Amino acid sequence: MEEAKGSPVQGEFVKSDTDTLTTGSPDAAISTCLLCGKMDRSVEFILPDRYCSQSCADKHGITGKKIARTVSCKPGRKRKKRNSLRTNGSISSMGVDEDNLNTALTPATFDWATFMSEENLLAAPDELFPAKCLVTSGNEFVAGMKLEGIDPYHPSQYCVLTVAEVKGQRLRLHFDGYSECHDFWTYANSDEIFPLGWCKEMGKQLQAPKGYASDMFSWESYLQTSGSVAPHSLFTVCSNEFLAKKPAFEVGDKLEAVDIKNKNTYICVASVADTYGDKILVHFDGWEDNYDYWCYYNCPHIHHVGWCQENLKTLSAPNGHSDPSSFTWESYLEETNSRTAPHEAFEPVIEHKFKPRMALEMVDLRNPSLVRVAEVSKITDTRLRIHFSGWDSKYDLWVDAGCPDLHPVGWCERSGHPLQPAITPLEILSYQGTCPTIGCCGLGNVKGAKFSSHYRLAGCPYSEINMNKEGLIPDRLCTKKYSAPLPSPLLEVNYNHISGDAGQALATPGRRKRTGSGKGGKAKRASKESVIPNCSPNGELKQEICRGTEKDNLFSNPSKNISPPAPVEGSKEARLQNYIHNSVFLPAIPVVKRDDEPRGWETSIKLLPGLSRVPFSRVPSWSCDEVADLMATLISPFSHQQRQLIADQKIDGAAFLLLNQSDITSILKLKLGPAIKIYNAILVIKKALKQTV
Template sequence: EHDARELEWEKERMKQEKEKQRRKRLRQEKSEGQEEADANMSDAEESAGGSDNDSVSSKTTDAHVPKYHYPWQDGKNNFSWTKYLEYCGRSKGLAKAAPLKLWTEPFPFARNLFRPGMKLEAIDPCHQALFCVVTVSETVGFRLRLHFDGYSDQHDFWINADSWNLFPVGWCEKNGRQLEPPLGVIGFSWKAYLEHCKGQAAPRQAFVNKGHTTVIPPNNFRVGMKLEAEDRKNMWVCVASVADVLDNRVLIHFDGWDKAYDVWSEVSSPYIHPIGWCAANNVVLHPPNDYPNPESFNWHEYLQETNSMAVPARAFKTRPSREFKVNMKLEAVDKRNPALIRVATVTEVQDYQIKLHFDGWGEEFDYWVDDDSPDLHPPSWCSKTGHRLQTPLTPEEIAEYVELGISCGTSGCKGLGHVRGPIYTSHHTAYGCPYAIQNINKDPESFIPDRLHIPSERKKSKATPKIKLDLRQNVEPKDSLNEVDECEGQKKRVRKRRKFFDELSPPEPNRSHKVPKMSIDDTKSQGTLNHLVQSPGLMDIPPVSSIPASSTSSSLASPNPTVSQASQPQEEPLEQGVDMIVHQSVFNPGYNPHPVAPLPHSWERHRHLTAPLGDAKKADVETWNAEQVHQMVSRIPGCEQVASVFTHEQIDGEALLMMTQNDLVSLLHIKLGPAIKIMAVIMCLKSSV
């Protein structure tokens, strides 16, 4: 029977080859006809247009409609798992569909209710300790492409619609988790954010896993308990802690390492172990990073030093391995091109992992994956969920891709995907091909930078003001100025938003990059953050008073501020007017714009500009409201006209002390002259105690 099928297959190939030659002759005839039409000037445009349409139509048909009928296709040229398994020799045991019992839920029991533009909360797959604000960028079948609000599209990722890593809007606040806001946003609240970007929250019915409604510590795992966990990337077993507990999962933190390496794990995972497991199994245990005397690490002493407890051994109930067998066939997400799902075959099985081979592709593209990976699906999963399945690659398709000019040069590739992530949907050369020999074994991080690492070329400046602004409350004391609130389309007079601070980000302990100001493109229907406008003069660094002088001087505007007085030419004042004094304060200030020590004696000659301050001290100014700031600024010579800006922008005393000259000019749009005078007052106030 197998030989008979092979003979039929050979006959079919001969027919297809004849059909291919016939189409080639037709294309040549069309080309000759176009040349004749071009010779006729009266019909040149019509003939050229018709020829172009025929060419485009032909190419589109060739690209999207299969030219060959394979034995595994039904009457409509659709892929048939039944016929494909028969063709591969199921009767002889050469192929078998992976049984449904290998999946807890083989097929979704609900529809995908997510739609592009909807917003939700999700765990970052690359930084699993973070819950982030994301937007649905694309839906295909029962899968989603999610976008981190405020970041580049190259960080988008694909995920199943029933993933446990998806949460409805407000879940973090309700369950005591910290939600990472979009880049450049502080005082984040979902209500204000959705109104601002005109976004839509994903409906709660879309989250089919009802386990998100409550958070119950599973079994005997508790936050802070110690255990031994495998670092899958480095193939180490390390000292670890339970950083979080969510439903039937625990967040594993490797002691002594940054939380960027944290990873979620099922409590039944084979990669977590009780303390003492390494010693009992003769496996090397890696102590915490920077641990003194790592060779003499002892669990008993370490638990006493950290005042912690070990996860009890009875809590570890390792799951059995899935019963995958060699030659089983299934549908699997292509990790090199996550938008695609391909027909795959299990070629090896080892403990809790299986080796995948994409049918029709070379063995160099095979790779290992966990047997419980959410990227593995049973046969017919794509057809049941409406997702397109990439059928087995054939030699005819490879030749066709080359003939149509859609191949990048890599055998079997038709130009889909890019090594730099979803920011590019296609490629044209091997440089960007996920399947090129030079790319298949490289770490994806070498192509896509870490989302949390801001480029170093961004300018550095003064520390960001430590302002805690909650847009959900948006409340000011009763003696504050007007507010603005919208309720069912009616406006009433309430406190106005402080533009200067509402668009800044507070300093975060583990960040050293500058947080740019948020800018939202309202023309985008999805309402995501598509543009980020840098706000000069803002940077997440510790307060200036806590930075050594040697490090602070490197962040000043002048390349060498400590010698600026000696390097600049001295100018003798021709008159003692205010303008001349201001001129000297600009070109020869004699003080550090970001002082970390008492101001030098040269400051005294500028103090007459601040005579209206009287005996005001820094501690007093910090308690001023916007009206008091307005009154003080209006008494500075030449600043009477700009004082109203501080009232309009609700700049109180605390905010005033945190401002820089760049803030005055760029954010408040004050002219340079008055800005210099106001800055002189601010410097005087900051130095007063």
């Protein structure tokens, strides 16, 4: 999502620089008014040193009794005056002390009517929001329910999920087998979550939990260990209305689509990678699936083939195309043996009727567990700039007008979801939160849902160091530390040559983030930290040494420009020098082999002799007794009670292959050593089974 940058909008509350300029005496201290920007002596200001007049204070919500001006700048008296102000001023009615000020300033129920009247805002009408954004009841999901769903970070993946938390109409979903930092928020009426067995019924590939083989995963065996089933009646995709929708696109159809993950800067050659209901998965030809996204038929980001040429826009050719400068749809369609998406499949884009100064409630995308008071600050044909009331405009967000995270005024109260109120100037002046970011209150963490709070700027979602940083949460499916490819120039086809500036290109060279080409022609995102590791065209990892000039050489002698004699190639001194050089200048290249990858069959039977007599092809059809017999050959002693546990838990051959190490220790009450032996035996058998398929 694009983050708006620039100067704050006129009239918004902005934290001003109130550093004093002392010229010898305390009375010479200068302050700046937070509203009008007037600079004057601090002794002339009210609400000490913040507003030049009562009218400016009133405009920022500091109403009620007139606030007395400070009469002295001496530290002791000034502090005493502030304490008196908090006791006798407009806060006195709250009956709280200074330590509980932040808690008292956060109301249990936000008063929308008063707020909109004071800020001169108009509530956005309900009809401006998609119907699913208005739902406030009917969420019967509970924590612990199992379901299937789409990974929002890898949209082509269907995953095994568990409901981790319920807030009103919202759900926090957890990827089974992975860290909580990858959890994500969605809605109970989302059409991207599905009941158990939906993927199998629709012919989709379900990604098994970590530690399980996808081709051998079954819900029946998996549910024996933990979890409950979410009923079909809770899912939108099971409703008669959704089932009546018939796909108008086919997988493989070609179209032109906006790259929404690069700030809507590029329009690229794309294909339909998947469909269900009235949704399609857009995939950019030649790029990895991290840039894919799901959309409806009336999405403003998808266009029929030839739209760019008709509208004098720039079309980005597929990555790896042999001659991008002369790209034409006719030759590309013939080359790929594909068809164009039908014109009639694209539904008309619904024009939004949002206007600036309309109030609404929106999910804070930087801290998605929270919903905040917000307003529309700017609009375009299809997008809105959302401003969180009371926050600096640098935290504004650009979103599509049909964004599912936009809700009308009062949605949180009706659905039972907590609403984060607007920050008032008085709260900012008296802020005493654990995090230095004013208004943050230490809620949320850049490391994901695993941490619900923070107390330092390093963990704050709103700090300058984290605002524009990528990769704060590691990729759930990534097994390498570095992004291998290096940047390459963007290849585009420009149709604006017909009428000069009339078709000005959308793209700006050098701004594209998804650059480079890797194995199989799939391009990967290049990060600033990954310029030394590189991938050759055949995918082999290699190292490049960045050599500087002689004066930049860390080993050069600053006093004498004399180099030591080079050691004889192949000698012990040469090997030692090369080893030292590599340890200093080359980063540690990660081992490609996974830690949980089993050893070969020949090696494993030496470490686990009991495996040599195992007919691995028959293991999936074993009975509980045969599973117990195998465990008895792997570990000793194997008690009768443990054999009985296997029978009680109905761990047959198929269930045995789905066990992970934690299951073995918790269910069979085994210590870590024996559990490791059994788990490695499972990995070896599963690998042997894959080789025979």
